[in-house]
Amino acid sequence: MKAIVLKDLIKPGSKQKAELFYEEVPTPKPGKGEILVRLRTAALNRRDIFIRYGMYPGIQVPSIPGSDGAGVIAEVGEGVEGFEAGNEVVINPSMDWGENPAFPNPTFSVLGVPIDGTYAQYIKIPAENVFHKPDYLSWEAAAALPLAGLTAYRAVVTKGNVKEGDTVIIPGIGGGVATFALQIAAAKGANVFVTSSSEEKIAKAIELGAAGGVNYRSENWVKELKKISGGGDLSIDSIGGDTFNDLINLAKPGGRIVSFGATLGPVNNLVMPRVFFKQLHIMGSTMGTPEEFGEMLALYKKNKIQPVVDQVFPLEQVNEAHLQMEQGSQFGKIVLTIPE
Template sequence: MKAIVLNETGGPNQLAYQEVEKPKPAEGEVLIRLKHASLNRRDVFITHGLYPGIKLPSVLGADGSGVVAETDRADGVKKGDEVLINPGLNWGDNPHVNSPQFNILGMPSNGTYAEFVKVPVENIYKKPEYLTFQEAAALPLAAVTAYRAVVTRGNVQEGETVLIPGIGSGVALFALQIAKAKGARVFITSGSDEKIEKAKDLGAEDGVNYKKDGYVKSLREMMGSADLSIDGVGGESFMDLISLARPGGRIVNFGATTGPVPSFLLPKLFFKHLDMKGTTMGSPQDFEEMLAFFSNHKIRPVLDRSFPLEAAAEAQLYMESGKHFGKITLEIDSTI
């Protein structure tokens, strides 16, 4: 089969479109003929060697949708089923935190930048009928991360004010859609006025360009204080989230795309009685609840651009540029 393989680190240009052996599913595994895959920032980090436990060569890609090509199961999974993949492997029995054996599809195990992928049968779910294959492929990693951040860890409530910095990524946009569906008021930041306007079209009440002087003051005048902030940015702007938080508010962090957070004075934390929580990915229960919530509210991913599988390196470079608004996908098989 054809696949995109990372043989050595050095950035997206190290990705190679090549012939590899078609995977053979073991007992309890299912072979998926992939229709679409989608990109995540994790994939780009891996190409640069900026991810723990890198083992190469590896076929990248956590997210994918397609049809069941082979299965030894007779418990409701059959050949030809239209499915999407939960890329979180070996979460474990504790819904509150993943096990030490937890890993994500697409390194070290081969992932979805390929014509076929094998996964444990418990990691496949029937594709919601209202979604296209491309839309379904765009959901898994980003949508479950956003759902766990906003709902499971953030405990968002109707009428609350939610702040989402750095709008435009898949997780941030899903967080916006989830918070809105829960009845919250959502405000956003971005370094792009265009992205702010697009987010407002999706339901954000308003937003501020963080590159402009006095943006924190403008944001405070606009929204007041935040009951909940959903952050994947980190860096120096994390301090602004503490300043903008309402006393008794919550900050949930799932990433640090701009680097580490500088040291801060603890009084800013304890005088406001703030809750600061970390999260990543989600449990199987989170994934099932996310799919049910999305289906109930007919939430669709925001799609930016699609590339053919063989242009995966170009797609990753586009993601690295930061120009995208929404999910970037790979078309693998147009015949299904």
């Protein structure tokens, strides 16, 4: 089969980036309890870029990147029930979460390096990670949903306990998880406010259901956002750094802040009285359980929500797709089509 292969380990901090190779590799065979999926589409995540720079734990080579994918079942292994060849499916990239919904097993991992991922024509995957594709979704939309949709669902619904009428603040709109968080919160009846350095992205967010937004390059953006939103019942943060302090300032008394990333790095000069006098709830979140994946799919299907796809590239142009992601100009997900 054709696949994209990562072959080099890069020393973190070297600023070098590992090459990706488009080549022939053996087609996997499903074992007991596994399913072989003929992939139609895959999608990019920031994780894929971090791996190429050596900025991710547990990297092994050679391996096939890619966490998100959708396709058609080609073969089912022994003992698999509820699926058959020809079923259209989407893959949950949260591997071996375990029995405790509060946190994952020590053996938990994310699909795609070191476990061979979705940048390929075929993938073998445990049956528990395979879900029937919602009929209304295109192949591109289905591939866009898994990792970012699951992360957003756990952050907004499970951890954030979003309720109808809540004011939800999402900084840095445009990335995959932030965009899904907007869609999920809006579907739950929340009033969502966003930030971006792009007026175009703010306008697109409003089209998706946001109540408003501000440009964080504005000198007084925090005051402006506080004025139009009234403050946040819930903030969903992937930024960290100084932005996290701003979200604490924006939070209402008793508010919740859920963090799933820190693109700006550590939070410096955190004034703790602002946390405890406001009785804030600050929570970490990442990925999610199989049950949450099913709930996320059901929410999208019930409300016929369309995942936002920014651009589509053929698999062999994965380097161009990665460059597009690194530039950070996209709104929504970047998707790869898999050749026949």
